[in-house]
Amino acid sequence: MPRPLTLRFTNPNTGQVHQIKADVVEKLKAEGPEAKETFRHDVNDDKVDLYVDDTGRSRYSTDRHMFHLQIDKSQLSPEEAEALAAAMQSASPNAIELKRDTRFNAVTVRSDLQIEKKDVLGKVFQATRNLGSGAQPLYLNEAGVFSIDGQAPASLADTQQALFRAAESADALPDGTDIFTHSNASLLTKRQVIDQLEAFQTDLAQSGLDRREQAQARASAATLLTDMVASLGNTGAEGQLKKDAFGQLQSLVSHETVGGLKESMIFNLLRIQTGLGPIESMQVDVLRNQIAPATPPYDKWFKDGKTEVNMSLAAGHGEGFYEGITEFLTKRGFKVTEEGGGESWFSSGKPRILTLKKEGPNGEERTFNIHMRNFDGDSFKEINDKKFDIIGYMGHSNLGGNTRNSVENAPSATGEDKLIFLGLCSGKDNVDRVRKAFPEAQLMTTFNSSYFRKKPIPGGGSQFYEGEDAKALTELVNGIMGEQDWSEINANVRDKALGFAHDKTRGNYITPLNARMNARFRDADSDGKADLHDKHFNLDVATVRSEPSGSFEADPIVDAPDTPLNGDIPHLAAGFANTIDLYNPTFRNFHKKGRVLADGYFHGTASDPVVQFETSKVDGETAYLMKVNSAYRHLGEEALRALTMVEYNRHLVNTEPSYPIKDPVKRELLGLITGGASLVYDSGWRDDAVFSAMVKHYNLPEGLKWEHLSQLIEDEKHDYTGSERMADKWLGKMDADTKAELKAKLGPAVG
Structure with a gap:
């Protein structure tokens, strides 16, 4: 027989205190920070089911337990039923208490309230104000259930649709606003949203939906969990709830297999990182490396004792870039080891090879080879050639046209283990195009204009002789030879490559480390919204x-x-x-x-x-x-x-x-x-x-x-x-x- 316990609860609207008996149906030990419920309810049994978390601790044990309690509806007076429902909806963690020995104290309610209120307590859905638009309504009730029609979702598909619309609505809010603060959700409502999302994901895994539908559902859940974390403080009951929401979100990230969705989840954690507690913030720093790698892919380039790095470099037309770049590099330690076809457009396509030998971080000799050719709308011509570690271009941008044409003319490739260097004006405006074409490559390019100088040459005309991109490439080469991380490479480029026209604090080069800067110019899910303020990833x-x-x-x-x-x-x-x-x-x-x-x-x-x-x-x-x-x-x-x-x-x-x-x-x-x-x-x-x-x-x-x-x-x-x-x-x-x-x-x- 279930053992009866005394529940004491306060009607937050009237202040009246009530006490009733509740039966303990099941007691579970919580193994982690978030209890995994196996409880089930029966909406036709005339019982009110409460899932309560025993936050008390014995001095002899640190175990945490979950209790499934049932209350016989027949013993509730109308006043008690109203008070219990109000207590469930209260933001106070002490609204409901177990009267037991002193080892136990306040409890946090975990309830299938949206069903119990309707089918046992006789309450309706009680949707709050419309959070959506006239054409796309959205409701969140006090029990943490989203709905698109003011009624509790009747199926998993209905729940999925409601969560999708909720995530889209969250995404449409002004920067810095979360949907739960916007809807004035109580702390208990937030608790129940987290429970609903957890239960939804469990049901989703067993639903038989195709992979893309499941991935979209995970994307919606991640958006709402991120907004949930952003809505909560770091202390007291809010702090504990925040840890629970963060834990669920972190689990989503760790198990995500869709690359773009995983990147979106991680970036949106970076977006709210300043509001996290110290432990959660450190965990986000670990995740950051997956979308903003700290170093070029040295582990691949120097694998198994390899000491040679090869770069394919296209020199732009006009300004004598081909010969000018050669002169610039030879003054900085490179030697022409193969002459190649020269600058003439009628010469052979054989590249000129410039080689630099330099001591590596462990005293070993390392070699950096630049295979330079004339640009012909083909910066990425050798992106799929395993011989090359770095693919580069240096020259005019043609208002972005040279990169655009190069992407369109490029062979199919993911860019795995490659670094792309684009030295030209305003490379930022093609960041999305390049990253979508070669999603696994790292990219270094410019933010604003890149300046260079020319000198007169015999026979008339002028020729490039030095410039910011050439200096930036030099610092990149030196950094690679010494296995510097992106932070150090960034600092050297900023201090040694930039002219007076650029902000020395921000610099003028975007590298993989600059997650927020890259997100300004990315639209990974192709919904027309820049990733910097896109909270909801769309699979379709x-x-x-x-x-x-x-x-x-x-x-x-x-x-x-x-x-x-x-x-x-x-x-x-x-x-x-x-x-x-x-x-x-x-x-x-x-x-x-x-x-x-x-x-x-x-x-x-x-x-x-x-x-x-x-x-x-x-x-x-x-x-x-x-x-x-x-x-x-x-x-x-x-x-x-x-x-x-x-x-x-x-x-x-x-x-x-x-x-x-x-x-x-x-x-x-x-x-x-x-x-x-x-x-x-x-x-x-x-x-x-x-x-x-x-x-x-x-x-x-x-x-x-x-x-x-x-x-x-x-x-x-x-x-x-x-x-x-x-x-x-x-x-x-x-x-x-x-x-x-x-x-x-x-x-x-x-x-």
């Missing part, structure tokens, strides 16, 4: 078919789907906006240097902008969040990039007090010039058609001709991404009627 995104952009016709989505749209093109458009933002002289007084962050889609109509920006705070810094109107999801990359620049300029005009151009006509022309620069430097060939469609979309005068703007951009040597001076030049090419129409539409100068 809805396919978006882009079309030739001869016109911009809206196709609004009537019923907003739960599945996010593919956001590869919006993410690319945001990356290019960062490039233009960097080079445009008009933006220099206030641009945030890489702070344009893709933020997915919004479900708008034909009357809404194609792209909308919001100035916000992300990771503690000002950011411009960019959302694309899903009604224009079919626009191709060339059109969306150009439109993004027009809308970005308009956002700056409307929000930046220091925007320098006061004439509204010139302001609008500047936006069109930045969009035109995108068309000139993208890989599309429909520039005239796209520009004409853009002019029509904004209801601007037909006299704005692509032939005038494109020639203006191509002739410009400095301000080719737009400036007030270029706007004046363009006005000089316009006829009087077009100027008059612009002035009539946009108004007179302001300020």
